[in-house]
Amino acid sequence: MTPSRRRLILVAMTGSLAMIMMDTTVVGVALPEIAEDLGLGESGQAWVVNAYLLTLASLIAVGGRIGDLIGKGLAFRVGVSVFALASLGCGLSSTGEALVGFRVLQAVGAVLMQPASSAIVVSTATPGREGRAMGVYIGISMLALVAGPVLGGTLTTYVGWSSIFYINLPIAVFALLMAVVAKPPALRDPTGGLDLPSVLLLVVPLPLLVVALQESGEWGFVDPRVLGGVAVGIVGLLLFLRRQGRVERPLVNVALLRDRGFLADAAMLGFMQFALVGAVIHLSILTQTAWEFDPQQAGFATLPLVLPVVLLVQLSGRLYDRFGVRPLAMPGTVVACLAVVGLGISAINQSLAGLFISMVLLGLSMPFVTMPANTDGMRRVGEGRRGLASGLLQTVRMVGGTLGVATTAAVSGGFEVDPASLSGLDCAGVGDDVLAAAASGDPKAFAVLSEGLAPGAACLEAVRAGISRGIGWGFVVAGLVAGGSFVAATRWRSSCGRVTQSPRSRGRWIPTRRRLDGSRASGACSITASVPVGIATRSSHTVETRSSMPGLCATSISRPAPARAAPASRATSRRSAAEAW
Numbered sequence: 001m002t003p004s005r006r007r008l009i010l011v012a013m014t015g016s017l018a019m020i021m022m023d024t025t026v027v028g029v030a031l032p033e034i035a036e037d038l039g040l041g042e043s044g045q046a047w048v049v050n051a052y053l054l055t056l057a058s059l060i061a062v063g064g065r066i067g068d069l070i071g072k073g074l075a076f077r078v079g080v081s082v083f084a085l086a087s088l089g090c091g092l093s094s095t096g097e098a099l100v101g102f103r104v105l106q107a108v109g110a111v112l113m114q115p116a117s118s119a120i121v122v123s124t125a126t127p128g129r130e131g132r133a134m135g136v137y138i139g140i141s142m143l144a145l146v147a148g149p150v151l152g153g154t155l156t157t158y159v160g161w162s163s164i165f166y167i168n169l170p171i172a173v174f175a176l177l178m179a180v181v182a183k184p185p186a187l188r189d190p191t192g193g194l195d196l197p198s199v200l201l202l203v204v205p206l207p208l209l210v211v212a213l214q215e216s217g218e219w220g221f222v223d224p225r226v227l228g229g230v231a232v233g234i235v236g237l238l239l240f241l242r243r244q245g246r247v248e249r250p251l252v253n254v255a256l257l258r259d260r261g262f263l264a265d266a267a268m269l270g271f272m273q274f275a276l277v278g279a280v281i282h283l284s285i286l287t288q289t290a291w292e293f294d295p296q297q298a299g300f301a302t303l304p305l306v307l308p309v310v311l312l313v314q315l316s317g318r319l320y321d322r323f324g325v326r327p328l329a330m331p332g333t334v335v336a337c338l339a340v341v342g343l344g345i346s347a348i349n350q351s352l353a354g355l356f357i358s359m360v361l362l363g364l365s366m367p368f369v370t371m372p373a374n375t376d377g378m379r380r381v382g383e384g385r386r387g388l389a390s391g392l393l394q395t396v397r398m399v400g401g402t403l404g405v406a407t408t409a410a411v412s413g414g415f416e417v418d419p420a421s422l423s424g425l426d427c428a429g430v431g432d433d434v435l436a437a438a439a440s441g442d443p444k445a446f447a448v449l450s451e452g453l454a455p456g457a458a459c460l461e462a463v464r465a466g467i468s469r470g471i472g473w474g475f476v477v478a479g480l481v482a483g484g485s486f487v488a489a490t491r492w493r494s495s496c497g498r499v500t501q502s503p504r505s506r507g508r509w510i511p512t513r514r515r516l517d518g519s520r521a522s523g524a525c526s527i528t529a530s531v532p533v534g535i536a537t538r539s540s541h542t543v544e545t546r547s548s549m550p551g552l553c554a555t556s557i558s559r560p561a562p563a564r565a566a567p568a569s570r571a572t573s574r575r576s577a578a579e580a581w
Helices: 003-025 028-038 042-070 072-092 096-124 130-158 168-182 196-203 205-219 224-244 254-258 260-290 295-300 303-323 326-348 352-365 367-379 383-414 432-439 443-451 458-481 484-490 570-580
Strands: 512-514 520-522 527-531 541-545 555-557
Touching: 003 042, 003 072, 003 096, 003 130, 003 168, 003 260, 028 042, 028 096, 028 130, 028 260, 028 295, 042 072, 042 096, 042 196, 042 205, 042 383, 072 096, 072 168, 096 130, 096 367, 096 383, 130 260, 130 295, 130 303, 130 367, 196 205, 196 224, 205 224, 205 383, 254 260, 254 383, 260 295, 260 326, 260 352, 260 367, 260 383, 260 458, 260 484, 303 326, 303 352, 303 367, 326 352, 326 367, 326 458, 326 484, 352 367, 367 383, 383 458, 432 443, 432 458, 443 458
Parallel strands: 527 555
Antiparallel strands: 512 520, 527 541
16 A cells, blocks of 8 residues: 555544544533524533434444444445534534434444544554554544534634534545545455344443433432432443353454453543543533633633644654553553643632643643554454454443543532522522523523622622532542543553464564454564574574564564484585575
8 A cells, every 4th residue: 555545544534533523522612502592401402412422432332343344444434424414414403302313313423434434544554653643543533622612612603503513514525535535445344243132232221321420410319310320221231241242243342351451441541531521521611601701712711722632643653653552651641630630629719720731731641641542452453353443442432431521510510509508699680590500500591690790799709619619529520530541551461462483484584463353464573583593503593673563562482492413424514504494
């Protein structure tokens, strides 16, 4: 494959992932405008975001398996097309129900193209430079994730909320054109089929679990609906995992998790997404309520998180190619978790300077965790099974992000100001329903409350402090939970299979490495080989070659030196040497 074709494929795949990740966060700053136009309440606004996230988390593994069956190239093209049409439908929606439905359809397109695109990127990258390719792929997607509020706020302020969905159309057309020109490989694995019981055991319990967690702040943590939803969700997911270990062609290849390195990669991605998505979405709510930013200002307030990602994306890929996962991930996870906790402390104390510093630290650390973990996880399997590996990794990521949003919202709801506690304060005659909405972080209700009160009024400050305190504690909990990523980084292990010698190599060592699924792939691994260099009476020498493939352990290959032969004539020795070579 020519370098120009590799670049075209990378551009197409990167553009598609940028759309997916941007739509995770771009809606947050536009929710007040959407709610006003479509008449959505608090629950309806939440579903505009969560319908997309829940569908991604529930079906991403299904999309990876479909890509294996029909081919990654076809799955990518179909997914991009569905996503573009659904984005058009979102922009044209005139009711909340229609918008939520098209958001679900957007996610269906995303689950087809995302596992396919990541498998194609790794499979077509230059051997030994997969980290650089994935650095571009993952880094730009992270940029889109954190740039979503900036773009969404600007478009909502000057064009209207529909434009945040229309922006996907030219990106989708460009990605499809690049795919047609570059012709990415099919990478099919048509054996087996799609296990429908596994699909049901994933798409039913997971939404129940997430909804129960998210509504626990409003319903109460001991409410029967919360306890029942959590119990059914956990039991259903355990049954799903149990079935994956028994069926011949699982939807999620849980056997991959037996490798400590792959398990650590997945855990790091899940925990980091848990902290990042919840933080980005709730930062927009925090700045629009506690500091009364408009949508554009709230979007630009996330720039301290965006710019470090832009500056470090390529550096993280190059460092991964040189050093591997652990030297980057261990310090990266520590800084990221402390940064999210710092966001919470700053929100509780209503410190903009603290928010700025914490966002910068989070942006500096994220590329050194997510990119190495994703690339290493994809490297550990053969090309034919990279759809399954990508599906598993992205399922963990999306589940982490969805649970992060739900957990942060639940913790925030637990610290809301009770309207009854404001009865002794002058709240300009605002009704309890508006006070409750303002205390829950509804920017429009907060604006209504602030219109009738002077700046610094006791009622206004009490509501603002309650919002900041609730979101702040949500960040603190998210940062502490994300500390599991550091534990995963410490448990990461490299993986390398046997390196064998081809019988036709004529004395040259030709390395192949065995992946987790038993397939072989060419490529250098760190090898220490004992190679005979002379006649039988000579001892063997050791030759060591270093690998350009980080994450693969050093493997020793020994060929015992032959037994010392009896003394022979000089001519016989020459013939023996010739025959040996």
